[in-house]
Amino acid sequence: MTNHFNTKERILHAAEDLFAQHGFAGTSLRQVTSRADVNIAAVNYHFGSKENLVHEVFKHRMDEMSEKRLSALSECVAKDPADLHGILLAFIQPALALTMDRHGASFVRVLARAYAEKNDGLRNFLSENYGQVLREFAKAIAVCLPQLSKEELYWRMDFTAGALTYAMADFGLIRRQPGVTEKAHCEKAAQHLIAFAQAGLKA
Template sequence: MAGSSTLTKERILGAAEVLFARRGFDGASLRQLTAAAGVNLAAVNYHFGSKEKLVEQVFRRRLDALNARRLDALGKVVGREDTHLEDVLAAYIRPALELSHDDNGALFMRVLARAFAEHDDSLRQFLSENYGHVMRQFTHEFARLLPQLSKSELYWRIDLVTGALTHAMSGFGMIQRKSGVSEQQHREQTAQHLIRFAVAGLSHP
């Protein structure tokens, strides 16, 4: 087997991320996409099999790393004797925030928010099968740290917090940083906003 052109696949994935964020999965055509990527129209079907498979790979490329970092961060805080709720939330939020400040990572968060709102069955099943265990582990930890909440009460709050975070992160591509604030400071302020909000939403009396 020869070259296994990683270059073309990566160009397609990059252009797909941009156009899916801007026009949606249906709205972005393979002709726009391949033109933006500078590759031939047939390259998508050759390298990915179909448009739907391409969509899955767009998610895989980012979510594999993102959720691995989330679980890694979670593992580092649950081992200790006194785990704080905000540490668990930071383990969920901070990796996504770091992703948002990388190249087109913010655009991917838009794609993710779109998929979240679409309620598309096949896509939801794909995400659930491949990354459902991440949410399950976090949920388990939330339940442990909030024993006063009933199961249904906890699920309500997690659902609301998830909606808030997803929505907020989908807008990260468009916020203009105040002048005089370094990117480091800005990211830390954003993290604090999200974490404190999530703590309040989960643990209010």
């Protein structure tokens, strides 16, 4: 059984690294099999097609992240439904924590590719599988900011999610200072992003 699991994991990690480097269209299954050191039959057995493999790379990371987000959200709302800071923390922290994972950094680049490449199939997949998570957060934020119309709220949430993706990808002007641990840098990024998002949502 372990062997089974290892093969699947190896294929997922190889695909994630290659998608991060070359994009989805630019990566062939042959490259994936060569990087994972498996044959094409193994990919077909575990995933069936390249499209499924792309979807599984996302599920592999996002299922867990979504679960953490939603459980932090329900805890926060149970304590205080008007705690906008806590709601944003529940949204932002699990995503930034992903960047701390050794393989997570590759996935963040894959995520940035998903935004950059006009891949409708992938967008539909993400919206069908993870759109509900955003809607749950929108509902919670609407309670804190009843003056916002639904459209205005969705615009502001889109910008917040975009800023979060950008912070995750670490493209920005802020580099981790020498002597600052990855974890401390990540926590600082979360604090700044939450302050920024709160101000933007309330504007």
